[in-house]
Amino acid sequence: MAVPTTREQCAALDAVDPLAPLRKEFTLPVEGIYLDGNSLGVLPVRTPEVVRRTVEQEWGQGLITSWNAAGWTELPHTLGAGIAPLIGAGDGEVLVCDGVSINLFKILTAAMRMRPGRHTVLGERDTFPTDLYIAEGVTGLFEGARSVLLDSLDDLDAHLDEGVAAVVLSHVDYRTGVLLDMAGITERVHRAGALMIWDLCHSAGALPIDLTACEVDFAVGCTYKYLNAGPCAPGFLYAATRHHDAVRQPLTGWFGHAEPFAFRPEYQAAQGITRFMTSFPPLLALAGLRATLEIWEQVDLDQVRAKSLALTELFMARLADLEIVTPREPERRGSQVAIRYPDGFPVVQALIERGVIGDFRAPDLMRFGFTPLYTSYTDAWDAAEALREVLASGEWRAERFHRRGAVT
């Protein structure tokens, strides 16, 4: 498909877009274009009703009976089963609970225990820092263990020796949008006898993923970015069935116990993925995930991927004179475009005042996320035009665009 060169061509693509009908499922800002769904996804129209029902009926009326009658106890599994097809996982391999950092802590510690005698965790220096902080925390608990950060994945093979217990990588880089070769890297890691842990925060819901075909060991991911479950909704974790019996995770709370309501003093891990539970995840936040998964059931991820690539290609083509750090090759990029611009912070603020919401990632990247369920081709066109105008006019130089809040 040729990249559109006029706004009319974009409107024509929108008219035949098979995902266009899904846009009405989402509550979008009345004015403007939201290109930050890779940081916080938008509110599905159906979510307030599902949350209201959970609060008023299940909590307000059902009270304690809702644990059984409303299926609360099963939610970490039933919602995990809803995520499974989006990431190529099998039955009983996905659990919804905790944040990404905590899930990574549990998985990485379990992985270290599965590879006694191996003391190294490999990661990428530029990855989302919480993953590195957790790797540092976990290796700090094992005598002689250390976390080694690669400056480039070109160095991966050189570091993959018999001392490596696990490798933790982001499938799509949160800053640059680089998409890694999950199958190839997982295979290389396995050949070295190490375990592979993927962070899917920027790929789940953005592109098809096949954890089973790639023989991935473990994975973690977010539900509040591309999946639109709502601010701080719990994350998910994946553990391949072949590892379930061997896994011993460190946060041995009662919900990971074989019989939590037997109230015995000794811990005994539950069978299967349930042993990754610690506490029960916040129920009201699970309601947001429940609502959005009803939409995802109707979504064809191949269509999502095709449109995502077309939107990012269009945006990059309109801004080709800027320093785009996101790869132009489709097989190497996720669903966002990052542009290096030293004054990116005030430029993004000036764009936000024009109603185009992207974000800035230090030290110098402007980041624009493309969420095919609710972003149109004309949106991508208009956003690129707005950015061109902000840069051409120099309006971003105004003092008010230089003030920073706590969250960028």
Ligand SMILES: *Cc1c(COP(=O)(O)O)cnc(C)c1O
């Ligand atoms: C968003 C994100 C997280 C979030 O971690 P939490 O512990 O859930 O706050 C972790 N890793 C990556 C790569 C992310 O993009």
